[in-house]
Amino acid sequence: MSQESVRDAEETTMIVKGRGAATDVISALQRLDGTFASREQKVADYVKGHLEDISTMTIAELAGASGVSTPTVIRFCRTLGCDGFREFKLRLAQNLAVSLQYLKPESGSDSGGAASVLDEVLAGVYACANVMRQQLDETQIQRACDAIAGCRQFLAAGIGGGSSMMAQEAANRFFRLGIPAVSTSDSYVLQMRAATLGPEDVLLLFSTSGEADALVAAAKTAEGYGAQTICVSRSGTRLFRAARIPIGVDMPETQDIFMPTSSRYVHLAILDTLALSVARKRREQSKDNLRRVRASLTAYHGRTGPQPLGD
Known part of the structure; x- marks a missing residue:
């Protein structure tokens, strides 16, 4: 096992078990932001900045872009309540299909009196x-x-x-x-x-x-x-x-x-x-x-x- 994998394994002891299935992974991502294990936080930071790109990425590509290993990405997905990367991508895509307009409201929608x-x-x-x-x-x-x-x-x-x-x-x-x-x-x-x-x-x-x-x-x-x-x-x-x-x-x-x-x-x-x-x-x-x-x-x-x- 590589040193990075050992460190990742040690960091996963901080994960709270039994959070349940992530129906809304965007909300889970926001709620847990800052509480992830340090390497998982790197994945979280990348995902937050590239929500619309994740659906086309492989687990290896996300790991590389985040500067972590693929096991770290898997642990990140499980921290959010998903069984793995595939489920995480599916739920994120479902969330974005109905949530994107709420995450990026139209400019100029604020009216007068x-x-x-x-x-x-x-x-x-x-x-x-x-x-x-x-x-x-x-x-x-x-x-x-x-x-x-x-x-x-x-x-x-x-x-x-x-x-x-x-x-x-x-x-x-x-x-x-x-x-x-x-x-x-x-x-x-x-x-x-x-x-x-x-x-x-x-x-x-x-x-x-x-x-x-x-x-x-x-x-x-x-x-x-x-x-x-x-x-x-x-x-x-x-x-x-x-x-x-x-x-x-x-x-x-x-x-x-x-x-x-x-x-x-x-x-x-x-x-x-x-x-x-x-x-x-x-x-x-x-x-x-x-x-x-x-x-x-x-x-x-x-x-x-x-x-x-x-x-």
């Missing part, structure tokens, strides 16, 4: 709304409206921040119109509820990506029992193909990593379109239920002044 930021947000909303209006299939909207207006019970679901919010709002919209409506963002509850739906029921699913496994599975389950399945999602996705009444919207998104997604405003506009259409289709029931809701709130808090009629 609050008014300027508001203009940016509104510009994103307007842009998405205009694209949505051109894409929207009015026939599908009408089919969805008819299904909801005549359903026995209504279930809305979404997985993730924006989609979960939309599902909650959907249930909030339709129970006011006299339709038994609930929402969930729990994947297990969703599967169970989907299995209880039948031909007179509706499942409405929101998804920005259209690829959430839980939503696709729920759509197929509900469809298997005869329920009407509606989705608001990207066209051509697994969820779009699984739903009986797919409402496809393919929204442009800004490359500014700090900008909240504008597509959720589009989903909200589609939901409000469905709610208004259903309310007018069930005009008498809707009026009576909204009156009762307003009367109950007035009795509760005593205020009789103007309030939003839709609420």
Whole structure:
């Protein structure tokens, strides 16, 4: 064994065991920076400065560029929670595929004051709304409206921040119109509820990506029992193909990593379109239920002044 290998072996006694698999090797690299064994730190320093080059390098090339031996590179990979260099390269490539824009934000993304930021947000909303209006299939909207207006019970679901919010709002919209409506963002509850739906029921699913496994599975389950399945999602996705009444919207998104997604405003506009259409289709029931809701709130808090009629 060479002297370098002996030194490397001695230095590995400093490694903390049992760190687990490195799902995010970039975060692990940042977290452990400065705590690596001295020769492994050389590898870490080189990797940090050449993140995009590692995928094309061999272990010998990385060792040479870092000025260490190949066993040191292997120990460096294991310190990060990877079994070896091949797994390290794979995980790093996966991380970079989704993380590079966050590691190197666009210059000039910092804007002025609050008014300027508001203009940016509104510009994103307007842009998405205009694209949505051109894409929207009015026939599908009408089919969805008819299904909801005549359903026995209504279930809305979404997985993730924006989609979960939309599902909650959907249930909030339709129970006011006299339709038994609930929402969930729990994947297990969703599967169970989907299995209880039948031909007179509706499942409405929101998804920005259209690829959430839980939503696709729920759509197929509900469809298997005869329920009407509606989705608001990207066209051509697994969820779009699984739903009986797919409402496809393919929204442009800004490359500014700090900008909240504008597509959720589009989903909200589609939901409000469905709610208004259903309310007018069930005009008498809707009026009576909204009156009762307003009367109950007035009795509760005593205020009789103007309030939003839709609420």
